[in-house]
Amino acid sequence: MMRINVYSKDGSIVGKRELLPSVFEQEINNTLISEVIRAYMANARRGTASAKKRGEVRGGGRKPWRQKHTGMARAGSIRSPIWRGGGVTFGPKPRDYNIDIPKKKKKLALLSSLSLMAKNGKILIIDEITTERPKTKIFYDMLKTFGFKESTKLxxxxxxxxxxxxKSGRNIPGVSFITASDLNALTVLSADAIIFSLKGLLSLEERLG
Structure with missing residues (x-):
């Protein structure tokens, strides 16, 4: 069973915590992780790109010039795809990119992702992540205490x-927030490190364990 330190906001160690093996010590299935993350990213696509075909572009009903004896190539419509302002050949059309992900796969991919982060030492526990008032400097100083660089995705x-x-952390580059109930494989592996509040960790283990 993996044991890691629990820190206070000032960086001092206040105890140790065993990570639940059923959540943080599962088999790392890279193929499943890749499949589920691709699905999450596909589901985030709006699929609204659209271009008009020659039959949808306005105008072009009249033949621009007669067929013969002009010295120019034959042309039937100014909306031909080879003309400027004409229709687009094989252009994009609105479509649904959504991919259904079974709940079991989502959970297994999340467990694999958390296990990978734990194995690589990318998980940190702080007993309480709170501020009495919105103050970026307080939050920034806390991150400096733990030695995180500004470019680190936390x-x-x-x-x-x-x-x-x-509000205290939203203006700091690389910092993002999520509740334990919304955590998924994509959000986990998009981060360089995951910082749990103790209650957040308990909530996650209760949800997945």
């Missing part, structure tokens, strides 16, 4: 949404 995982915490 995913703070909380038990529930905290407006003060969110």
């Amino acid at each position: 995913l703070f995982t909380l038990e529930k949404t905290d407006a003060n915490v969110y």
Whole structure:
């Protein structure tokens, strides 16, 4: 069973915590992770790109010039795809990119992702992630205490949404927030490190364990 330190906001160690093996020590299935992440990314696509075909472009009903004896190539419509302002050949049309992901696959991909992060030492636990008022400097100083660089992508995982915490960290590059109930394989692997509040970790283990 994996044991990691629990820190306070000032960077001091306040205890140790065993990570639940059924959540953080599962087999890492890279193929499944890749499949599920591709599906999440496809589902985020709007699919609204559209171009007009020659039959949809306005105008072009009249033959631009007679067929013969002009010295120019034959032309039947100014809306031909080879003309400027004409229709588009094989252009994009609105479509649905959505891919259904079975719940079991979503869960297994999340467990694999969390296990990979834990194996690589990319999980940190802070006993309480709270601020009395929205103050970016307080949050920024806390990150400096743990030695994180500004370019590091940090995913703070909380038990529930905290407006003060969110407002304190939202302007810091690379910092994002999520609740334990919304965590998925894509959000996990998009981060360089995951920082759990103790309650957020308990909530996640209760959900997945």
